[in-house]
Amino acid sequence: MFIRIVLLSALAGAALLVGFLKTHQSDATQSEVIVNAPLVSEIDAPKVDSASKSTNAQTPKQTLEAESLENDSGDAIQDEEWESINAAFEEVADQFEESIQYPTFSFPIATPEAVTKYIPNQGAEVGAEGEGYQFNLVTEQFLVSSAEPITGSVRASGISTKSVRITLMDSGQELAVIDVELVRGQVPFSFPPLGQSWQSDALLVVATIEHDKQELTVSSPIQKMDMSPSSSELHTASDSYVDGPWLRIPVSVSIKQEGYYRFEANLYSASTGQPLLHLLDEQEFSIGKSDFILSAHASALKKMRDEGDYLLKDLWLEQTPSPPDFENKPGIISTRSMRVTGFPFSEYSEEAYVDPEAQARLEFLQSISN
Amino acid sequence: MKKLCLVFTLLFSVAYADVGGKNVILIHGFNPFHLINNPTDNGKKDADNYWNGINSEFLKSSGASNIIHWPSHKRLVGSGGIISIVKPQIDQLLNENYCANKCVIVTHSTGDLVARYLLKNKNSIFGGDASKFKVAAVIDLAGAGGGTELANYGVGIANGVNFAGSVISGLLDFAGFNISLGLDVGVLNDLQTSVARNHATNGFPSIPHLRVAGTGDELYGFATHPLIKGSDDSVVPLHSACGAIYASSYKSCSRDTRVDGKVTFVSKAPRTSELYDFHYPIVMSETLAHNVMQTGATGNNMTSVRSLESLYKQESNSISVNIDDFEKREWWDFFTKYRYIRDAKNHSVTTVIVEKIVR
Numbered sequence A: 001m002f003i004r005i006v007l008l009s010a011l012a013g014a015a016l017l018v019g020f021l022k023t024h025q026s027d028a029t030q031s032e033v034i035v036n037a038p039l040v041s042e043i044d045a046p047k048v049d050s051a052s053k054s055t056n057a058q059t060p061k062q063t064l065e066a067e068s069l070e071n072d073s074g075d076a077i078q079d080e081e082w083e084s085i086n087a088a089f090e091e092v093a094d095q096f097e098e099s100i101q102y103p104t105f106s107f108p109i110a111t112p113e114a115v116t117k118y119i120p121n122q123g124a125e126v127g128a129e130g131e132g133y134q135f136n137l138v139t140e141q142f143l144v145s146s147a148e149p150i151t152g153s154v155r156a157s158g159i160s161t162k163s164v165r166i167t168l169m170d171s172g173q174e175l176a177v178i179d180v181e182l183v184r185g186q187v188p189f190s191f192p193p194l195g196q197s198w199q200s201d202a203l204l205v206v207a208t209i210e211h212d213k214q215e216l217t218v219s220s221p222i223q224k225m226d227m228s229p230s231s232s233e234l235h236t237a238s239d240s241y242v243d244g245p246w247l248r249i250p251v252s253v254s255i256k257q258e259g260y261y262r263f264e265a266n267l268y269s270a271s272t273g274q275p276l277l278h279l280l281d282e283q284e285f286s287i288g289k290s291d292f293i294l295s296a297h298a299s300a301l302k303k304m305r306d307e308g309d310y311l312l313k314d315l316w317l318e319q320t321p322s323p324p325d326f327e328n329k330p331g332i333i334s335t336r337s338m339r340v341t342g343f344p345f346s347e348y349s350e351e352a353y354v355d356p357e358a359q360a361r362l363e364f365l366q367s368i369s370n
Numbered sequence B: 001m002k003k004l005c006l007v008f009t010l011l012f013s014v015a016y017a018d019v020g021g022k023n024v025i026l027i028h029g030f031n032p033f034h035l036i037n038n039p040t041d042n043g044k045k046d047a048d049n050y051w052n053g054i055n056s057e058f059l060k061s062s063g064a065s066n067i068i069h070w071p072s073h074k075r076l077v078g079s080g081g082i083i084s085i086v087k088p089q090i091d092q093l094l095n096e097n098y099c100a101n102k103c104v105i106v107t108h109s110t111g112d113l114v115a116r117y118l119l120k121n122k123n124s125i126f127g128g129d130a131s132k133f134k135v136a137a138v139i140d141l142a143g144a145g146g147g148t149e150l151a152n153y154g155v156g157i158a159n160g161v162n163f164a165g166s167v168i169s170g171l172l173d174f175a176g177f178n179i180s181l182g183l184d185v186g187v188l189n190d191l192q193t194s195v196a197r198n199h200a201t202n203g204f205p206s207i208p209h210l211r212v213a214g215t216g217d218e219l220y221g222f223a224t225h226p227l228i229k230g231s232d233d234s235v236v237p238l239h240s241a242c243g244a245i246y247a248s249s250y251k252s253c254s255r256d257t258r259v260d261g262k263v264t265f266v267s268k269a270p271r272t273s274e275l276y277d278f279h280y281p282i283v284m285s286e287t288l289a290h291n292v293m294q295t296g297a298t299g300n301n302m303t304s305v306r307s308l309e310s311l312y313k314q315e316s317n318s319i320s321v322n323i324d325d326f327e328k329r330e331w332w333d334f335f336t337k338y339r340y341i342r343d344a345k346n347h348s349v350t351t352v353i354v355e356k357i358v359r
Helices: A002-029 A079-099 A111-120 A299-305 A356-367 B002-013 B045-051 B082-095 B111-120 B122-132 B149-158 B165-173 B195-198 B219-226 B306-315 B348-357
Strands: A105-110 A126-130 A133-139 A150-156 A163-170 A175-179 A187-190 A202-211 A215-224 A231-235 A242-244 A246-255 A260-268 A275-285 A289-299 A312-318 A338-340 B023-027 B103-108 B137-139 B207-216 B279-287 B323-330 B336-343
Touching: A002 A126, A002 A187, A105 A289, A111 A260, A111 A275, A126 A215, A126 B149, A133 A202, A133 A215, A150 A163, A150 A202, A163 A187, A175 A187, A202 B149, A215 A338, A215 B149, A215 B195, A231 A275, A231 A312, A231 A338, A246 A260, A246 A275, A246 A299, A246 A312, A246 A338, A260 A289, A260 B122, A275 A299, A275 B122, A289 A299, A289 B082, B082 B111, B082 B122, B103 B111, B111 B137, B111 B195, B149 B165, B149 B195, B149 B219, B165 B219, B207 B348, B279 B306, B279 B348, B336 B348
Parallel strands: B023 B103, B103 B137, B137 B207, B207 B279
Antiparallel strands: A105 A275, A126 A133, A133 A150, A150 A187, A163 A175, A163 A202, A202 A215, A231 A246, A242 A246, A246 A289, A260 A275, A260 A312, A312 A338, B323 B336
16 A cells, blocks of 8 residues: 555656656747746836726836746756846836837837837748758848839748749849859858849749758849839938927938829938938928928937938838829938937927827826716 | 707718827738739628728728728839829818828738828828828738848849749749749739839828837748848848838837747847837737738737837827836746737737736
């Protein structure tokens, strides 16, 4: 009887151990840094929703508790893991502080890396992945003029072969092929301008690599940016000026077809090169010469702590879609950057930006709660 | 007396959809069968069936339909394209002052891309009526606005790219038919990751997109999961459903919550600065598959991302969101903390939205 009890206990213990190992093994194969985290820490923020009817037992503001915690290896959480957890929550707080005070057409760029969000005409990475390997292709641009080279890059990890074949295809026909060698897992590629041999609207860029006796193939499209005839052409920025709480940046444009146009650009510090604000203006223009007026709010410039001078870069001009053809038509931009004069913050007025939509939302919520 | 009767008649004769006190517009997703059987009604009948099982709060029972229809064999833009077909339907709703008090747009899958394009280009598309098209929020179910690798493969096959057999069979399982060389794949072109992300680049209006993302299995999921980057719902990758700016390989929409609700750090997830502006993936589910999101199907646990819910409340809060969730320590995972939306398993996604989220 005693032996049976001992045996049963041993079996139970073994089952528990197997369960423990299984949990950690499945997490490990996902290649995540998984850390057991306690309660969620949330932002310390002013209450906006006075009509809240939450039945949550949890309060909105909680702090991370210093329970005895382990990561999936069964070790105590290391300092860097705690930093990662806290950093995830701090990011949310930073995001909040930036977003609600600024107009969307004068939007602070949270981090230098976040400028990627605001760079127009980018290719998106496409890839194949499996157990222990990845293979990715990205074109530098999505819209490409037939007079421009077609560029991009491929990267791979966990694949022993280094040779990649890159093909341009137009409706099933190969237009051009190059073979490139991966160096430390990545390599750029470039095709010379296709000119008139580019017939269709879109081409496919196809990348192929051999892995484990099979071919991995991925493809990504590029579209022809037909500039002739274009409905708009950007010229240059006129002298910027302070207008109350705003830095106004007039940028001249020639319009050949009346309609709605949008101009977007990123404002960079001329001294440090740091991206500061995403700026945008949208107007309805008649045929002839007109001005976009990019407007940077002083609060956004102060947030980024830069009085200028500045550079406008990542420029994008387009006629926005309207009946009957509902097409976006890119405009001609012959310059990559424009210099913008800055002004001391003391020259701006102190008016905060008030989003009339946000104000309406707040008043609506207040009327409901009353 | 006559005037009083008229007032009552007017008040009660028009039944509007209602989510968070706002009228609803529904925009559906991709229908692969349109590619081989082009609908003659621009997809209207299929659109009406698409939302079968949706919570009745989302449906409008009189006047112009709030179910927007569009055919999948068309491209998003261009003369005769999807936007040209969708615009007059929204015009009809605007003529009823349907969005006078702001609408909520609910999208599924490719509907995300359609809605983003409409809202970003609202002024030029609607002209003088743009001011009538007031939108409080968009709720994106399995949003495909960031594209899906399945579309890259589908377009490639139709254009003669020589993919492996697993790709061809995966697309066959997904679409239900062989994509052949020369087939016009319509909106699949727009769902390629580069194309989708250039249709809806940043610089959005400040309209919040509340997003629901899943990583569940369709019947063909075994064939499509290997073709899609990161975790996915068998059709749409998390990099799209979360609203992430990079088409990267993600395991969650949040770095503090796993898709199954485990409250833990997840490195393969976008930082908040790596989400499109005003995009809040506040609900995730490990078991929700792509074509279940908009139906009446139940049985799926769902989790909330409290950090992003909080961020939404402070940044936008255009419709009241208070997710009814709770946390518990699960004995089978060594008493680790998990977070669940209360009773989600007993309700469909859309019922969870009206009963547990937007309230």
